[in-house]
Amino acid sequence: MTTSSVPTDSPLGLIAGGGRLPLLVATGARAIGRPVVAIGLRDQFDPDLRALCNHFHTAGIVQIGRWIKLLRREGVREAIMVGHVSKARMHDPLRVFRQLPDLRAALLWYRRLRHDRRNHALLAAVADELASSGVTLIDSTSFIPDHMATAGVMGRVQPSREAQGDLDLGWPLLSRVVELDIGQSIAVRDRDVIAVEAVEGTDALIERAGALCRAKGWTLLKTAKSTHDMRADVPTVGVLTIERLAAAGGRCLALGAGRVIMVDRPAVIAAADRLGVAIVGVPADAGSAVHGAPRLDSTS
Numbered sequence: 001m002t003t004s005s006v007p008t009d010s011p012l013g014l015i016a017g018g019g020r021l022p023l024l025v026a027t028g029a030r031a032i033g034r035p036v037v038a039i040g041l042r043d044q045f046d047p048d049l050r051a052l053c054n055h056f057h058t059a060g061i062v063q064i065g066r067w068i069k070l071l072r073r074e075g076v077r078e079a080i081m082v083g084h085v086s087k088a089r090m091h092d093p094l095r096v097f098r099q100l101p102d103l104r105a106a107l108l109w110y111r112r113l114r115h116d117r118r119n120h121a122l123l124a125a126v127a128d129e130l131a132s133s134g135v136t137l138i139d140s141t142s143f144i145p146d147h148m149a150t151a152g153v154m155g156r157v158q159p160s161r162e163a164q165g166d167l168d169l170g171w172p173l174l175s176r177v178v179e180l181d182i183g184q185s186i187a188v189r190d191r192d193v194i195a196v197e198a199v200e201g202t203d204a205l206i207e208r209a210g211a212l213c214r215a216k217g218w219t220l221l222k223t224a225k226s227t228h229d230m231r232a233d234v235p236t237v238g239v240l241t242i243e244r245l246a247a248a249g250g251r252c253l254a255l256g257a258g259r260v261i262m263v264d265r266p267a268v269i270a271a272a273d274r275l276g277v278a279i280v281g282v283p284a285d286a287g288s289a290v291h292g293a294p295r296l297d298s299t300s
Contacts, residue, residue, distance in 0.1 A: 016038050016044075023046060077134060157273055159278040187206070194218065195208050
């Protein structure tokens with residue numbers, strides 16, 4: 001859990017995008033006695049989140065001034081920012097009009113982001129803006145340790161010899177891809193890279209890899225770079241990832257241990273066992289050489 005000096009009963013701010021991840025964070029925080037004050041990002045958050053929070057508000061994706069006003073009013077000193085925000089929406093040419101940024105967000109964009117809108121630059125700018133108002137953005141995985149990928153084979157399905165070869169070839173390549181901020185996933189079959197993720201996201205990558213590779217048995221590899229800021233945009237997989245992977249012919253999923261969130265980990269492993277997909281966690285200290293990583297003992 002978090003090692004912050006903030007009192008353990010202090011309200012936790014939760015800036016929530018889409019998906020189940022904000023629900024897991026809210027549940028984890030409340031389980032250890034932290035009241036949760038959520039700001040659901042408009043048109044993104046799961047409606048079920050409301051019931052898991054002590055206080056709930058809504059705001060636009062780029063209404064940072066409103067975020068700060070609401071968090072300060074509720075006495076929040078620490079906040080977590082999690083959940084999916086559609087990248088297609090962020091690259092919409094009419095985004096300025098659709099999302100209605102407030103003055104604080106507009107000034108932040110002009111001063112810091114108009115020439116660099118990469119994820120890490122955006123996160124740093126938002127974190128600094130929150131900090132200037134007394135709200136510290138903390139590690140988004142602080143309250144969900146049981147939902148992180150771990151080293152070794154997770155589940156009952158063991159990777160095939162072919163999958164081991166794809167992992168040995170693919171992990172060093174993926175390590176370079178993530179360090180260059182290109183994407184967080186690649187697809188490999190028969191020691192040949194068949195697809196690389198960019199702005200489209202993992203689901204679209206899986207669909208594209210399945211269309212390009214009609215033969216079943218390929219491997220999906222996913223991780224974050226070694227210096228990834230865990231305060232936001234941590235790679236995630238869920239039950240739908242497993243279902244889409246299996247439907248597209250994938251039979252192995254390799255994840256960076258401690259770097260990828262498994263949204264509802266028990267359900268993800270159960271789905272993989274049911275559909276015959278091996279899940280392998282590659283240790284963070286494996287570096288670029290991961291020979292033998294799939295042969296680690298099961299951690300399910």
